[in-house]
Amino acid sequence: MGPGVSTTTDKNIVDRSRSHRNKAVSRAVRATRERLQTATGTSPVFEREMLLLYINAILNSALVIPALITIIAGIGLRLSRDPVFVAWGLLALSLHAITVLLARHVHRKGLAAEEVRRWQRWFLAAQILMGLGWAVFALQDCNSCGGSTFDFYKGTSVLVALCVTSIGSLMLRNATLYAFMPTVIVMFLVASSKPDGALFGMTAIISAALIFLTFITHRLRRTSIQLLSSQSEKDDLIAELEVAKSMSDEARRRAEEANLAKSRFLASMSHELRTPLNAILGFSEVMSTEVLGPLSNPTYKEYTADIHRSGKHLLNLINEILDLSRIEAGKYDLTEEAIRLVEICEDCVGMVQLRARAKNISIRQQFESGMPDVWADEKALRQVVLNLLSNAVKFTSQSGEITVKVGWTAGGGQYISIRDNGPGIPEEEIPIVLSAFGQGSIAIKSAEQGTGLGLPIVQAILAKHNGEFILKSKLREGTEAIAILPAKRVLQSLLPVEEIRTVAPKKRSFA
Secondary structure (H helix, E strand, C coil): CCCCCCCCCCCCCCCCCCCCCCHHHHHHHHHHHHHHHCCCCCCHHHHHHHHHHHHHHHHHCCCHHHHHHHHHHHHHHHHHCCCHHHHHHHHHHHHHHHHHHHHHHHHHHCCCHHHHHHHHHHHHHHHHHHHHHHHHHHHCCCCCCCCCHHHHHHHHHHHHHHHHHHHHCCCCCCHHHHHHHHHHHHHHHHHHHCCCHHHHHHHHHHHHHHHHHHHHHHHHHHHHHHHHHHHHHHHHHHHHHHHHHHHHHHHHHHHHHHHHHHHHHHHHHHHHHHHHHHHHHHHHHHHHHCCCCCCCCHHHHHHHHHHHHHHHHHHHHHHHHHHHHHHHCCCCCCCEEEECHHHHHHHHHHHHHHHHHHCCCEEEEEECCCCCCEEEEHHHHHHHHHHHHHHHHHHCCCCCEEEEEEEECCCCCEEEEEEECCCCCCHHHHHHHCCCCCCCHHHHHCCCCCCCCHHHHHHHHHHHCCCEEEEEEECCCEEEEEEEECHHHECCCCCCCCCCCCCCCCCCCCC
8 A cells, every 4th residue: 555545435334234124115115116017007996087087077068069969950950941950959958968967966976986887887878868869860851952961961960979979978988889879870771772972971981980989089098097097006106105204204213212312321321330440440450469468369369350351341342332422423523633643653553562462463564754744633543543453463363464554645645554464354244344333253253352343433533534444355365454534634844934024225315
């Protein structure tokens, strides 16, 4: 590692042991999404909605058909001077009134799901009655009308009525076909009895229009059902997402309350835990050093050493938990000043040197010269270096080697690298050891098990300094821990600003 050290690293640490997603909500949302993506629009569930739309269309356009019948009857009366068109108009209006009265009845009473099929048959019957009315119109003839004027009038009227009925009865299945099939049959019979090409051609046009409009209304009805299905399933999906969001908010609120309770508990217990521990450590040290006199039994001296060692371990554990708790609660304040990373590393190496010699571990120091000060919290960075060095000494085997480097990064920052030739960490376990209380398989098998809080505290302290922490490891080759401080924390030496002296011009005196 040197000036070419990369300052980019992935800081998104994933705890793979977490599984607190709500599985039931996830399954419901996934199932709803699949229904939304595979909706065919052919389900009979929406028949009630389609029938209600048909009823609303009848009520909203209740005057359209009467106006059309009045116009057609008026034109027929003017062309033929035959009052039969008045009678037909009254008949057609009466038949249309039946459909409107049925629609008003259903609209006022309400449409139950089990009544949909029955009312569909009633409205289809009403459409057939209306079609018989148009068939009666198709039977009319005008002997006094010359040429094909009257036949053109009849064909045009039936064609217009067919289009208007198709638009109005779009939501009722096969309504257009049932309404005008009798009319087309009557027109074919009339055209067959008369050798009139114009009438036969008009009948063929109306037949083709009936087939085309039936096909179009069928496609439009399927499209409408698909739209209703999609909208309904979107509403279901939104409802499921709202439920999931509500549950997530509730879970977050409970987690925040639990975290606050934990912080309060740790804050209140810190004094109560540390005070008796300090007494235990103090008295056990006095007894083990035999300050007040020798112990008669050498076994007691070993016990006092065990008590002192266990007390120190417990005190370190409490301090690490409190430090991590303060960091997570955002109450870990930095006391920043100008410090030298090289001096901190030298002091920390001296602190762990005794433990390293006990395992015959050599510590090599490679510090770049002329490193300027950095603006940081000395106590926090000292804790970072001590944690990393302690881990290196703990997991390095007998007669191993540790290398401590301090140098420049490629981005102008400074880094501390601590590398050992210990057993290393499997690549898939690196996110675990970087999580709170996480320990890899090597650490679990080790005789010197720790708390699993050292590396998370290192990460958090460097994050408070806007820095980065990189952990590189290879199984059976060793581990390298790199702490990086950004360039904006490096205090570069500036040349002193020279004072510019201004010499005042001499005043000339005039005698």
